Amino acid sequence: MGFKTMLVHVDTGRSASARLKFSADLAARFSAYVTGLYVRRPFQAPAFTDAGPAMDSLYRTYENAAKADEALATAAFRELIGSTSLSSEWRVTDGLAEEVVAAHARYADLVIVGQAEPDAPATTTPEDLAETVAISGERPVLIVPHIGVAKPPGKTVLLCWNGTREAARAATGALPILKTADKVIVLLIDPRNDGDEQPGAGIARWLVRHGVKATVQRDTAAESTVGGVILSRAADQDADLIVMGLYGHSRVREWVLGGASRTLLASMTVPLLVAH
Secondary structure: OOOOEEEEEOOOOOOHHHHHHHHHHHHHHHOOEEEEEEEEOOOOOOOOOOOOHHHHHHHHHHHHHHHHHHHHHHHHHHHHHHOOOOOEEEEEEEOOHHHHHHHHHOOOOEEEEEOOOOOOOOOOOOOOHHHHHHHHHOOOEEEEOOOOOOOOOOOEEEEEOOOOHHHHHHHHHOHHHHHHOOEEEEEEEOOOOOOOOOOOHHHHHHHHHOOOOEEEEEEOOOOOOHHHHHHHHHHHOOOOEEEEEOOEEEEOOEEEEOHHHHHHHHHOOOOEEEEO
C-alpha cells in the first residue's frame, strides 16, 4: 500500500514554492504521480455597479490579474515538479478552490494543500480550504505550514488517537508514511479505560502488524487545551508530522470544528495529515 497519485493545490502565495518542493520530495519517496491544480476564481462584479464602460474596465483588470497569477503558478509547478523525473500533469480550472479541489481529491490517494497565510489575498489559499477538502473530499489531506518545513516529514510521527472513526480514517490514510517512519508515537490524551486492556493497545497492535514502529504515550490535558498538548508533545518528540482526525460538520457552508482541530489548523508548526 502506498501513495500512487498525489494532488497538489497550487496558488500564488508566498509559501507555494516551498509546498511544491515538499510535494516533489514526498512524491519521489513513493514514486507517485503528481497532479498540480490551479483554480481561477470567477469574476465577481460589485453589487451596485451598472453595466457599461466601468464594468468593462473592471473585467479587464480582473482578466489581466487572473492571467498573471495563472502564469506564476504554472511556472512554479513546471520548475519544481515538471523539471523532475516525476510523472506529472498540470490542470487549470475555473471555480471556487474549496469546491474544485474537493472534487478532484476523489481521484487521488493524498491531497496536499497549504495552511492559509495570514492576511493573504483571496487569490491564494482560502482560509477554510484544508478542512473543506478533508471533510467533503473523502481523502486524507496533508497540510503544509505557511512558515515552511524544516525537514522532510515521516521520520518521527505523532499519531493522535481517541478511538473515533475520524482518528481511524486518519491513521489509515497515513499508513504509507507510518510504515516507513523511524518512530511513531501514538498519543492519547485523557483516555478512558472502557475494557480489560490499556487504552491504545488495540491501535498499537494494528500498527505493529503493519510493520509500524509504534509506541503508546498517554497524557492528560489538565487545564490545557487538547490542541495545546498535542503541539507541546510534537515539540518534545521533535516530530516532523502530526496525524489526527478532523472533527466538524457542515452547516450552510460554515465549518464547525472541534477545539483541537481548530488549534492545530491555526497554530501548526509541522505538517499535519488529517482525515474526517
